[in-house]
Amino acid sequence: MVKICCLGAGYVGGPTMAVIALKCPSIEVVVVDISVTRISAWNGDQLPIYEPGLDDVVKQCRGRNLFFSTDIEKHVSEADIIFVSVNTPTKTRGLGAGKAADLTYWESAARMIADVARSDKIVVEKSTVPVKTAEAIEKILTHNSKGIDFQILSNPEFLAEGTAIQDLFNPDRVLIGGRETPGGRKAVQALKDVYANWVPEDRILTTNLWSAELSKLAANAFLAQRISSVNAISALCEATGANASEVAYAVGKDTRIGPRFLNSSVGFGGSCFQKDILNLVYICECNGLPEVANYWKQVIKINDYQKSRFVNRVVSSMFNTVAGKKIAVLGFAFKKDTGDTRETPAIDVCKGLLGDKARISIYDPQVTEDQIQRDLAMNKFDWDHPVHLQPMSPTAVKQVTVTWDAYEATKGAHGVCILTEWDEFKSLDYKKIYESMQKPAFVFDGRNVVDPQKLREIGFIVYSIGKPLDPWLKDMPAVA
Ligand code: NAI
Structure with a gap:
């Protein structure tokens, strides 16, 4: 055996x-x-x-x-x-x-x-x-x-x-x-x-050692690059009135490009993309290839830009301050169907809002309060060291509460940020949520989960990444 x-x-x-x-x-x-x-x-x-x-x-x-x-x-x-x-x-x-x-x-x-x-x-x-x-x-x-x-x-x-x-x-x-x-x-x-x-045998590829090692880094870099590309276009869509979903659909219909991995969002996360691209950048630098290193570095920079652009949009829409305001965060995992929070964009978004003194109430169906508090207390890059080597009881961030219910998280909130595309967020009773919130009530959809038009009919002011802006948002200061 x-x-x-x-x-x-x-x-x-x-x-x-x-x-x-x-x-x-x-x-x-x-x-x-x-x-x-x-x-x-x-x-x-x-x-x-x-x-x-x-x-x-x-x-x-x-x-x-x-x-x-x-x-x-x-x-x-x-x-x-x-x-x-x-x-x-x-x-x-x-x-x-x-x-x-x-x-x-x-x-x-x-x-x-x-x-x-x-x-x-x-x-x-x-x-x-x-x-x-x-x-x-x-x-x-x-x-x-x-x-x-x-x-x-x-x-x-x-x-x-x-x-x-x-x-x-x-x-x-x-x-x-x-x-x-x-x-x-x-x-x-x-x-x-x-x-x-x-x-099947035709799907088992064999190569030399270095090709196999490099293929993994290259595959992750290509995947992340698609997300940063569509996210870069999403910023231009918001500035011009184009719709990033329509643009991505039209672009993806080209069989040379293909439709997958072209959803604009608040940014990519997960344990691999950033780490592997940084690694690729470092290897290029060590091999005397600064131009190649800078090319891939830009994928990360656009991802960081997208996260801070989202935070800026939230703050600027809400009269340029979220100090003391309750912001509900729906979804903390880096994507749906996992409880993994490593490098999730939710960490940077929450930290950005906390930096502007917001009070945050978070709901994610698969992430525990302990994990969220740990993530928000941790330094950049410390997360990927084995759990047992991390501080077990981080000082809880006081302005953060974690609930096990989306309605509880949104009750009394001034704004809702959707940061993970969990299916259940599509079918929430948004009318009920609207009624329980402070007015004007805002939804900032970082994953294009909700139908902005339907939510506007309820009364929400809605921001969906890459979509034509709500008239309210157009009047607010420009976001960079
Ligand atoms: P993980 O953190 O979930 O698991 C790694 C485990 O290794 C931990 O439980 C840790 O305690 C254990 N460990 C560390 N040193 C050890 C040792 N000397 N002996 C025995 N166990 C030890 O990490 P994950 O996500 O499974 O990733 C592992 C590797 O796979 C990383 O290199 C990652 O880049 C790669 N990878 C991850 C993917 C993902 O989706 N998470 C996908 C493809 C590759």
């Missing part, structure tokens, strides 16, 4: 390994983590992450050929294939701070593998890493190898949170990079055999 061990039981390690276990009953899969609480949650009824369809997959294989454990060394030493899916956050200190990937967790995982391995291993990079990381990992492993053969593969993960299970069941492609040596080719084939249990 082939044995797989995965280091890191997070948003990637948990779902990917659960699907491998489901699709490959003859493989034993053990997911290990240094976080005891995370592993207990994977072994309990309340899984540590919310992902549609995940519960079902875990229930089918847990205890059969899928296990979660903190006994890292035992399972690493027994495994034939070791996936490494640990955090690769942005460095917060030292050389490359604010840009380069922090490979501390990866390096300590590699050193531990070198220490405990007693037989040949295939080590798979599942985390997103800078191009050429495999070379460094190879050095760590082979330097301490005691005659053991380590083959390093790059197998970046392309799942999207919120649709992870569907993405894993039916991936657009699986990418495997390896050394172009007999040993490397054999290792690539062994991993290919795992995926071939359910992925």
